[in-house]
Amino acid sequence: MSVxxxxxxxxxxxxxxxxxxxxxxxxSATHFSGAASFFTRVKLVAVVGTDFPxxxxxxxxxxxxxxxxxxxxxxxxxxxxxxxxxxMNEAATLKTELNVFENFRPELSDDHRKSAFVFLAxxxxxxxxxxxxxxxxxxxxxxxxxxxxxxxxxxxxxxTLKKVDILFINEGEARLLARENNLFKAARCLLGMGPSTxxxxxxxxxxxxxxxxxxxxxxxxxxxHVKDPTGAGDSFAGGFMGYMSRxxxxxxxxxxxxxxxxxxxxxxxxxxxxxxxxxxxxxxxxQERFRMFRALTRF
Amino acid sequence: MSVxxxxxxxxxxxxxxxxxxxxxxxxSATHFSGAASFFTRVKLVAVVGTDFPxxxxxxxxxxxxxxxxxxxxxxxxxxxxxxxxxxMNEAATLKTELNVFENFRPELSDDHRKSAFVFLAxxxxxxxxxxxxxxxxxxxxxxxxxxxxxxxxxxxxxxTLKKVDILFINEGEARLLARENNLFKAARCLLGMGPSTxxxxxxxxxxxxxxxxxxxxxxxxxxxHVKDPTGAGDSFAGGFMGYMSRxxxxxxxxxxxxxxxxxxxxxxxxxxxxxxxxxxxxxxxxQERFRMFRALTRF
Numbered sequence: 001m002s003v004x005x006x007x008x009x010x011x012x013x014x015x016x017x018x019x020x021x022x023x024x025x026x027x028s029a030t031h032f033s034g035a036a037s038f039f040t041r042v043k044l045v046a047v048v049g050t051d052f053p054x055x056x057x058x059x060x061x062x063x064x065x066x067x068x069x070x071x072x073x074x075x076x077x078x079x080x081x082x083x084x085x086x087x088m089n090e091a092a093t094l095k096t097e098l099n100v101f102e103n104f105r106p107e108l109s110d111d112h113r114k115s116a117f118v119f120l121a122x123x124x125x126x127x128x129x130x131x132x133x134x135x136x137x138x139x140x141x142x143x144x145x146x147x148x149x150x151x152x153x154x155x156x157x158x159x160t161l162k163k164v165d166i167l168f169i170n171e172g173e174a175r176l177l178a179r180e181n182n183l184f185k186a187a188r189c190l191l192g193m194g195p196s197t198x199x200x201x202x203x204x205x206x207x208x209x210x211x212x213x214x215x216x217x218x219x220x221x222x223x224x225h226v227k228d229p230t231g232a233g234d235s236f237a238g239g240f241m242g243y244m245s246r247x248x249x250x251x252x253x254x255x256x257x258x259x260x261x262x263x264x265x266x267x268x269x270x271x272x273x274x275x276x277x278x279x280x281x282x283x284x285x286x287q288e289r290f291r292m293f294r295a296l297t298r299f
Numbered sequence: 300m301s302v303x304x305x306x307x308x309x310x311x312x313x314x315x316x317x318x319x320x321x322x323x324x325x326x327s328a329t330h331f332s333g334a335a336s337f338f339t340r341v342k343l344v345a346v347v348g349t350d351f352p353x354x355x356x357x358x359x360x361x362x363x364x365x366x367x368x369x370x371x372x373x374x375x376x377x378x379x380x381x382x383x384x385x386x387m388n389e390a391a392t393l394k395t396e397l398n399v400f401e402n403f404r405p406e407l408s409d410d411h412r413k414s415a416f417v418f419l420a421x422x423x424x425x426x427x428x429x430x431x432x433x434x435x436x437x438x439x440x441x442x443x444x445x446x447x448x449x450x451x452x453x454x455x456x457x458x459t460l461k462k463v464d465i466l467f468i469n470e471g472e473a474r475l476l477a478r479e480n481n482l483f484k485a486a487r488c489l490l491g492m493g494p495s496t497x498x499x500x501x502x503x504x505x506x507x508x509x510x511x512x513x514x515x516x517x518x519x520x521x522x523x524h525v526k527d528p529t530g531a532g533d534s535f536a537g538g539f540m541g542y543m544s545r546x547x548x549x550x551x552x553x554x555x556x557x558x559x560x561x562x563x564x565x566x567x568x569x570x571x572x573x574x575x576x577x578x579x580x581x582x583x584x585x586q587e588r589f590r591m592f593r594a595l596t597r598f
Contacts, residue, residue, distance in 0.1 A: 086480060087480065088480075181386065181387075182523060182524075183503070184522070184523050185523055204482070205501070205504045205505075206504075206516075216595065216596075216598065217505075217518035217521075217596055222514060222516075223481075223483070224481060224483050224484055225481075253598070256597070256598035259598070260598055296515065296516045297596045297598075298555070299515065299552070299555035299556055299558070299559055299596075
């Protein structure tokens with residue numbers, strides 16, 4: 001099986017209390033691809049400029065990512081730079097240069113239109129909807145979004161959500177979109193907007209999985225060293241969707257395990273800058289963390 | 300079996316977005332007693348003034364709490380008043396009147412000195428140590444504290460921690476006491492200060508149990524309506540210690556379940572003002588929530 005991801009590929013400049021990286025490989029679709037590649041074949045649809053280092057494409061190829069949908073167009077690659085303070089909770093954005101990403105209008109190939117598992121990374125909800133409409137007969141469509149779209153294009157986002165099965169969202173965004181302070185009421189409200197599953201990401205506090213029938217509460221992997229939180233949410237979605245895409249099974253049991261694999265991949269992501277940690281992760285390490293999650297929650 | 304608690308009994312005036320209570324029954328030792336009384340016999344050591352309504356004592360007696368250590372002295376009862384804003388995260392203290400609590404110097408009776416399970420609610424760490432020294436041969440001593448003591452009497456607190464088995468502490472306090480931002484490193488540091496078990500309370504995010512050998516990650520009970528968070532931490536400790544005191548067993552399995560019972564009692568506490576919810580809780584409701592915790596975390 002495989003999973004299709006449409007989103008951004010970027011060059012990130014990030015500073016945290018533990019170091020700094022300049023023009024490192026970043027972007028929502030890229031982080032997703034790196035994480036998902038440990039579970040499934042990933043098909044990446046994104047755009048980069050002529051300045052995008054070929055070694056980053058080589059890395060994705062080495063992870064068996066299908067980069068046929070990674071368009072290279074004249075101009076500069078999307079660049080983001082951010083700074084994390086001591087508590088590492090949220091990045092202060094120092095600069096965003098959209099560059100070639102500004103005119104990103106994803107056109108899927110025939111092969112990509114046949115995808116069963118689709119992840120719409122955080123881009124304009126109108127573009128996300130346009131992508132869904134290009135897919136012939138998807139089994140699962142998942143979507144991530146952010147404050148910016150919730151505030152600037154709520155109607156477009158809600159139209160798109162009607163076509164989505166799984167919504168990935170963080171706590172603050174969930175409250176904002178549902179206009180409800182109580183998290184559990186907010187999740188109920190989001191389930192009413194279309195998705196049959198809502199995955200609430202809570203960073204170091206873990207994640208919650210909501211369906212009409214029930215709820216699952218997942219811890220975060222206990223990390224003694226966090227170097228750079230950038231990409232954690234997309235790595236989470238990557239582990240989640242990568243695992244899901246191996247079988248056409250939406251049972252609660254499988255979705256719960258997907259949350260755990262998502263949490264595991266997010267935990268690797270933040271241990272180093274950019275996608276660096278994905279270069280060394282082994283399947284054994286993933287299984288070790290899975291067992292650790294078991295030990296952590298049993299009573 | 301039984302558990303001894305030494306701490307404050309107060310009259311609380313609290314306002315939240317969901318209502319207001321004036322001079323309601325409050326105080327750390329009182330909240331602890333209410334919650335623990337569902338599991339064990341509680342022996343309460345505290346002080347109140349001549350203005351303390353007898354109906355509150357009647358309520359404690361009805362919960363089979365031993366109030367022989369509840370001294371009534373000339374003067375006014377300790378009063379606290381606080382305000383919770385929309386997010387219900389933290390109370391803004393409007394007024395604290397220590398009154399008779401200012402001269403609280405707990406002197407234990409012979410019977411109380413024989414206690415096997417002891418909870419030192421949040422009071423001056425020198426007083427807490429003085430209480431431990433009065434106990435003949437305790438099986439477990441647990442302690443709660445707060446920012447105020449960590450900042451104003453760190454040396455006294457550290458001396459007291461050497462005599463303590465279980466430390467209850469919230470996230471911010473743990474970081475402050477350990478002088479360490481990473482929560483897991485902070486917990487390790489606290490384990491080095493004396494306690495063999497650290498219980499990290501994270502309000503709506505659940506709780507973490509730390510021992511040298513391992514860690515347990517507990518969810519919070521999903522609540523759709525929170526009326527008043529006051530007393531949640533002490534109710535947590537009450538459920539935890541009440542359950543523990545039924546057997547002399549400090550196995551990880553038992554401690555993990557104690558965390559769940561603590562979380563359950565905290566979840567009841569915040570559903571109403573003061574100790575009001577403790578008047579209606581049934582053993583069946585407690586067991587239902589226990590099963591819900593199971594269902595919430597299985598994967």
